[in-house]
Amino acid sequence: MITTMPPEESGRSSYLPRKRHLENPSEEQSKRSRLYQNANVIPHGWLDCPRFGHEIGPIIPSKVPLSESYNDHLPPDKRYTFRQLLTNNKRNKLGLVIDLTNTTRYYNPSTDLRREGIEYVKIRCSGRDSVPDNVSVNTFVHEVNQFERRNFSKKSVLVHCTHGHNRTGFMVVHYLMRSSPLMSVTQALKTFYDARPPGIYKSDYIDALYSFYHETKPESAVCPPTPEWKRSEENESLSLPLSSPCVPLVIKRMSNDDVLGDEIPYGQEKCYQEFCYEMMNIKIEGRSSSLQFPGSHPVSLDREGFQLLRRRYYYATWKADGTRYMMLLTREGCYLIDRKFRFRRVQMRFPCKPHETKVNDYTLLDGEMVVDNFLDGQGKPRQARRYLVYDMVAVNGVPVSDRPFSERWSVIDREVIRPRNDEKKVTKGYRYEMEPFGVRIKAFCLLSSVEKKVFNELIPSLSHDSDGIILQGWDEPYVYQRNQALLKWKFLDTIDFLFEVGRDGRYLLFLYENGRNKLMEGHTVEFRGDGWEEPGRYSGKLLECFWDKEDKVWVPMRVRVDKSQPNGMGTFRGVMKSINDGITKEVLLKEIKEIVRLPMYVERIRVDTLAAERRRHGNRRG
Numbered sequence: 001m002i003t004t005m006p007p008e009e010s011g012r013s014s015y016l017p018r019k020r021h022l023e024n025p026s027e028e029q030s031k032r033s034r035l036y037q038n039a040n041v042i043p044h045g046w047l048d049c050p051r052f053g054h055e056i057g058p059i060i061p062s063k064v065p066l067s068e069s070y071n072d073h074l075p076p077d078k079r080y081t082f083r084q085l086l087t088n089n090k091r092n093k094l095g096l097v098i099d100l101t102n103t104t105r106y107y108n109p110s111t112d113l114r115r116e117g118i119e120y121v122k123i124r125c126s127g128r129d130s131v132p133d134n135v136s137v138n139t140f141v142h143e144v145n146q147f148e149r150r151n152f153s154k155k156s157v158l159v160h161c162t163h164g165h166n167r168t169g170f171m172v173v174h175y176l177m178r179s180s181p182l183m184s185v186t187q188a189l190k191t192f193y194d195a196r197p198p199g200i201y202k203s204d205y206i207d208a209l210y211s212f213y214h215e216t217k218p219e220s221a222v223c224p225p226t227p228e229w230k231r232s233e234e235n236e237s238l239s240l241p242l243s244s245p246c247v248p249l250v251i252k253r254m255s256n257d258d259v260l261g262d263e264i265p266y267g268q269e270k271c272y273q274e275f276c277y278e279m280m281n282i283k284i285e286g287r288s289s290s291l292q293f294p295g296s297h298p299v300s301l302d303r304e305g306f307q308l309l310r311r312r313y314y315y316a317t318w319k320a321d322g323t324r325y326m327m328l329l330t331r332e333g334c335y336l337i338d339r340k341f342r343f344r345r346v347q348m349r350f351p352c353k354p355h356e357t358k359v360n361d362y363t364l365l366d367g368e369m370v371v372d373n374f375l376d377g378q379g380k381p382r383q384a385r386r387y388l389v390y391d392m393v394a395v396n397g398v399p400v401s402d403r404p405f406s407e408r409w410s411v412i413d414r415e416v417i418r419p420r421n422d423e424k425k426v427t428k429g430y431r432y433e434m435e436p437f438g439v440r441i442k443a444f445c446l447l448s449s450v451e452k453k454v455f456n457e458l459i460p461s462l463s464h465d466s467d468g469i470i471l472q473g474w475d476e477p478y479v480y481q482r483n484q485a486l487l488k489w490k491f492l493d494t495i496d497f498l499f500e501v502g503r504d505g506r507y508l509l510f511l512y513e514n515g516r517n518k519l520m521e522g523h524t525v526e527f528r529g530d531g532w533e534e535p536g537r538y539s540g541k542l543l544e545c546f547w548d549k550e551d552k553v554w555v556p557m558r559v560r561v562d563k564s565q566p567n568g569m570g571t572f573r574g575v576m577k578s579i580n581d582g583i584t585k586e587v588l589l590k591e592i593k594e595i596v597r598l599p600m601y602v603e604r605i606r607v608d609t610l611a612a613e614r615r616r617h618g619n620r621r622g
């Protein structure tokens with residue numbers, strides 16, 4: 001007996017393209033729901049849907065092969081099983097099957113595939129009217145890439161959803177976009193269309209692809225009509241609600257704590273983590289599963305720090321107060337790396353040089369994500385998220401961490417910022433303004449201009465918060481984690497404590513030492529001001545606190561959601577030393593005034609000023 005299937009997979013379904021005349025729709029509905037409970041139902045439209053398409057790289061797009069238990073329900077010429085596929089497909093043996101259906105009933109991967117030595121990956125995608133989510137897309141692309149890396153005998157990857165058009169096409173287009181950077185969505189859709197006509201035939205899937213890759217959909221781009229084999233049965237199916245109910249559009253204000261990007265598979269994250277360590281020449285000791293965020297971290301400026309400023313040549317910049325991320329640019333995508341050393345994929349574009357078809361590949365940057373608040377031309381308040389790049393660890397797979405900072409900074413400009421800005425001027429289809437954030441290089445000023453430039457001009461004119469200044473050694477290498485030569489001076493010295501309410505109701509503060517949290521006996525916390533009325537709510541959270549010298553208490557300023565550990569004792573000692581040394585802004589500026597009069601500074605500032613003037617002239621002429 002041939003039966004129809006429930007709308008679990010394709011939305012609407014039936015096997016025979018028969019027109020039914022419904023006298024009583026509810027009676028018809030209940031008849032159908034009885035049929036839907038049947039096991040060997042043939043997916044709607046499946047029967048006349050072509051079996052598979054041409055290869056696209058290693059991928060064969062296909063409709064779902066049905067297990068042999070379906071054969072009794074199918075005319076012999078319509079059967080399509082893995083056994084058939086493996087026997088007929090001698091030329092190109094299968095190595096991997098990626099199943100995008102949302103059910104397990106079409107075949108048994110253990111008997112049909114694994115026994116034959118074929119790998120099987122299931123990525124459940126519900127289909128219907130929603131496109132596969134971003135995390136599933138990341139998983140799909142990762143699985144194909146991983147397979148290609150270990151696929152020495154050039155086997156193929158069969159990718160199927162129910163019919164091998166919409167979900168399959170969607171994933172294949174993502175794969176193409178990520179393996180051929182700077183390919184356009186239109187080209188990728190055409191590649192899929194050529195291999196498996198009529199390609200993707202759901203317009204919302206096509207729109208989602210253009211929107212994901214920040215491209216304008218050309219007016220000439222038309223969505224192919226639903227194929228005949230699918231349409232004939234569609235007409236007689238029950239009407240199901242197609243679109244989700246209207247959700248009122250809420251424009252959310254941006255904050256530094258927003259989670260950006262999409263999760264990536266664990267294996268991919270591990271590889272990238274190890275790459276970061278390799279680029280910084282850090283040995284992985286013990287389990288590589290617990291790698292720590294390796295980003296360079298400044299220490300608080302104290303009296304000893306002044307000695308360092310005298311001996312080595314420093315520049316200064318404002319300390320942007322947003323969220324710290326390192327950023328890895330690869331041809332497959334761009335990844336934000338947070339303080340917990342987790343990677344999330346964001347859709348961004350980083351071309352190498354104008355008009356080249358290459359993008360940055362394995363370039364590792366360091367910077368701060370900020371939210372700029374400003375008024376637009378009409379005086380309306382606006383927000384823009386920006387990533388301020390302030391350092392670089394690797395460029396196109398080549399480590400630069402041991403190069404002097406001045407060199408790393410010019411490489412950021414030459415290899416990352418300028419090519420992007422140049423391409424922005426010429427690109428037609430790609431819409432940089434649709435990216436989740438802008439990208440800028442951070443400006444560094446001569447130490448002699450700290451007061452005038454950094455404190456009096458830059459900081460007051462910023463559209464984001466700044467909590468101090470950074471003193472950056474101009475000749476220094478990039479140093480992993482705590483960097484004694486990278487100095488920070490803050491308007492308010494702060495420490496991130498873990499706060500707990502003890503069993504006796506006591507407020508407890510903890511710091512991190514030797515792999516565990518250490519109770520800071522004798523340290524008192526005092527919650528002050530609006531929003532801090534119920535301290536119990538913050539138990540178990542990391543609180544950034546400033547030190548009130550008068551009352552000798554720690555006062556919470558904000559909850560740190562971007563970190564998983566309180567500050568270490570080293571940081572704490574550094575901050576306390578800086579507080580006790582009493583380095584106020586006045587003390588800092590007085591000291592710097594003396595430092596820049598030292599012969600070494602006088603000479604280097606002269607040379608750098610001349611070089612900057614020459615560059616400005618050159619730019620004007622160019």
Ligand SMILES: Nc1nc2c(ncn2[C@@H]2O[C@H](COP(=O)(O)OP(=O)(O)OP(=O)(O)O)[C@@H](O)[C@H]2O)c(=O)[nH]1
Nearest residue numbers: 298317318319320321323324368390442470488496
């Ligand atoms: N190196 C550097 N760091 C900057 C710059 N601008 C902002 N920062 C940020 O300053 C942070 C270090 O200052 P802290 O105040 O110690 O940062 P924090 O985020 O509170 O981190 P903890 O010390 O762990 O509490 C870095 O992690 C960067 O995120 C810059 O130009 N250079």
